[in-house]
Amino acid sequence: xxxxxxxxxxxxxxxxxxxxxxxxxxxxxxxxxx
Amino acid sequence: xxxxxxxxxxxxxxxxxxxxxxxxxxxxxxxxxxxxxxxxxxxxxxxxxxxxxxxxxxxxxxxxxxxxxxxxxxxxxxxxxxxxxxxxxxxxxxxxxxxxxxxxxxxxxxxxxxxxxxxxxxxxxxxxxxxxxxxxxxxxxxxxxxxxxxxxxxxxxxxxxxxxxxxxxxxxxxxxxxxxxxxxxxxxxxxxxxxxxxxxxxxxxxxxxxxxxxxxxxxxxxxxxxxxxxxxxxxxxxxxxxxxxxxxxxxxxxxxxxxxxxxxxxxxxxxxxxxxxxxxxxxxxxxxxxxxxxxxxxxxxxxxxxxxxxxxxxxxxxxxxxxxxxxxxxxxxxxxxxxxxxxxxxxxxxxxxxxxxxxxxxxxxxxxxxxxxxxxxxxxxxxxxxxxxxxxxxxxxxxxxxxxxxxxxxxxxxxxxxxxxxxxxxxxxxxxxxxxxxxxxxxxxxxxxxxxxxxxxxxxxxxxxxxxxxxxxxxxxxxxxxxxxxxxxxxxxxxxxxxxxx
Numbered sequence: 001x002x003x004x005x006x007x008x009x010x011x012x013x014x015x016x017x018x019x020x021x022x023x024x025x026x027x028x029x030x031x032x033x034x
Numbered sequence: 035x036x037x038x039x040x041x042x043x044x045x046x047x048x049x050x051x052x053x054x055x056x057x058x059x060x061x062x063x064x065x066x067x068x069x070x071x072x073x074x075x076x077x078x079x080x081x082x083x084x085x086x087x088x089x090x091x092x093x094x095x096x097x098x099x100x101x102x103x104x105x106x107x108x109x110x111x112x113x114x115x116x117x118x119x120x121x122x123x124x125x126x127x128x129x130x131x132x133x134x135x136x137x138x139x140x141x142x143x144x145x146x147x148x149x150x151x152x153x154x155x156x157x158x159x160x161x162x163x164x165x166x167x168x169x170x171x172x173x174x175x176x177x178x179x180x181x182x183x184x185x186x187x188x189x190x191x192x193x194x195x196x197x198x199x200x201x202x203x204x205x206x207x208x209x210x211x212x213x214x215x216x217x218x219x220x221x222x223x224x225x226x227x228x229x230x231x232x233x234x235x236x237x238x239x240x241x242x243x244x245x246x247x248x249x250x251x252x253x254x255x256x257x258x259x260x261x262x263x264x265x266x267x268x269x270x271x272x273x274x275x276x277x278x279x280x281x282x283x284x285x286x287x288x289x290x291x292x293x294x295x296x297x298x299x300x301x302x303x304x305x306x307x308x309x310x311x312x313x314x315x316x317x318x319x320x321x322x323x324x325x326x327x328x329x330x331x332x333x334x335x336x337x338x339x340x341x342x343x344x345x346x347x348x349x350x351x352x353x354x355x356x357x358x359x360x361x362x363x364x365x366x367x368x369x370x371x372x373x374x375x376x377x378x379x380x381x382x383x384x385x386x387x388x389x390x391x392x393x394x395x396x397x398x399x400x401x402x403x404x405x406x407x408x409x410x411x412x413x414x415x416x417x418x419x420x421x422x423x424x425x426x427x428x429x430x431x432x433x434x435x436x437x438x439x440x441x442x443x444x445x446x447x448x449x450x451x452x453x454x455x456x457x458x459x460x461x462x463x464x465x466x467x468x469x470x471x472x473x474x475x476x477x478x479x480x481x482x483x484x485x486x487x488x489x490x491x492x493x494x495x496x497x498x499x500x501x502x503x504x505x506x507x508x509x510x511x512x513x514x515x516x517x518x519x520x521x522x523x524x525x526x527x528x529x530x531x532x533x534x535x536x
Binding site: 005009013018 | 105108109111112115116119122123245248249251252253256259260261262300301303304306307308311314315318
């Protein structure tokens with residue numbers, strides 16, 4: 001039988017935490033451009 | 035233990051001591067000793083904050099928890115990452131500016147006293163007490179981690195391992211103070227990061243790839259693959275609430291005060307968050323692949339014995355790598371432990387030197403004298419932590435959880451309100467600290483003191499930081515409203531902290 005991580009688990013793993021990295025870089029580049 | 039592993043390990047330790055000695059030559063006054071004279075660049079501040087934050091918890095505690103509970107444990111990582119981000123985003127720059135405006139405060143108790151123009155010194159005493167009590171537990175968690183490492187890797191007894199780890203850490207904190215701690219944190223942060231990337235990658239590849247790993251874990255128990263399986267509302271909220279702790283951790287917010295300019299903070303935030311999130315992923319996947327690797331049908335041949343799940347990362351270094359690399363990876367674990375303990379010892383010693391000794395015992399003490407009091411304080415506090423760590427039943431995660439909640443509740447709401455609420459007063463700050471700290475202590479003991487168990491009342495299963503944080507926030511606001519309004523000087527400084535560019 002094939003197993004896999006549930007979709008909700010994938011979303012919880014790969015949305016909130018990577019999003020924080022993206023937000024940090026967005027605000028860094030916005031500050032630089034100012 | 036292979037000779038090559040020992041050589042790599044010793045090279046690392048000598049390097050750390052060399053940094054301590056170099057920093058010793060650059061340390062001339064107490065501000066240098068506890069804050070490095072506010073000259074940290076963004077990247078050093080970021081990795082230093084990250085490495086001080088992520089103790090043995092990251093390399094031993096979290097992989098161990100994942101090994102036991104599978105994906106259901108990732109909530110804690112999500113909560114922590116969000117908390118760290120919010121701390122960088124909202125607290126860092128404001129605190130850096132406000133501590134400069136508030137009479138160039140160099141410690142958290144110093145800031146509270148100057149922020150609220152407290153002449154009675156009561157804020158300083160209470161906050162120094164909170165620091166000394168909760169850091170004793172926090173530091174001892176690191177010493178337990180160090181002892182686990184030396185015990186599992188070098189075949190020492192628990193007691194020998196405890197003392198050897200403590201002596202190494204104390205010697206360079208004793209010598210170099212903040213500069214040594216920040217520079218070593220920077221290197222240690224890089225080392226931890228590499229270890230957390232390499233170990234899960236090699237372990238997954240040993241398992242035959244990602245799909246094979248997931249299949250093997252699912253065959254043991256499909257519940258390991260689902261973050262929501264068995265999750266309760268109270269359980270999930272408690273794990274996410276770890277993020278609240280960030281706002282009150284003195285060893286982390288001290289890094290914000292030490293950044294050389296607020297302009298460095300966006301860079302520090304980006305570097306710090308990237309480091310943290312990737313390191314958390316490394317720890318999560320190390321624990322996850324460990325479920326399959328150390329099982330009856332896995333390459334490890336058998337499951338880890340009961341109670342030794344926190345040695346998972348150490349076991350991986352022993353079975354997966356050649357002795358040279360294993361030495362480097364063990365050094366990374368020691369890095370995680372050292373980089374946290376040294377920062378905590380330093381904050382505790384500054385509470386003793388600046389807040390207790392200079393505040394009460396010898397107001398006219400010279401800078402040189404204060405640096406030496408700080409150094410002696412490092413040794414005394416370390417001895418108390420060693421005494422607490424003597425109980426080998428203590429787990430890293432439990433000790434960290436307790437201290438983390440204590441700081442988060444006692445200092446978190448008070449610090450946030452002090453930075454962002456003009457109407458906050460000294461009495462409000464005092465009430466917030468006392469209510470937050472006591473709530474955590476009492477909540478953790480509800481069962482042993484009052485016979486109230488989470489089985490009878492599920493709400494009592496909440497992580498103690500939640501009631502502590504909420505009640506401290508309410509107390510701080512209520513007592514601020516009840517008493518006198520803040521003085522015009524306080525309001526003026528508050529406004530200055532919003533606009534000044536430093």
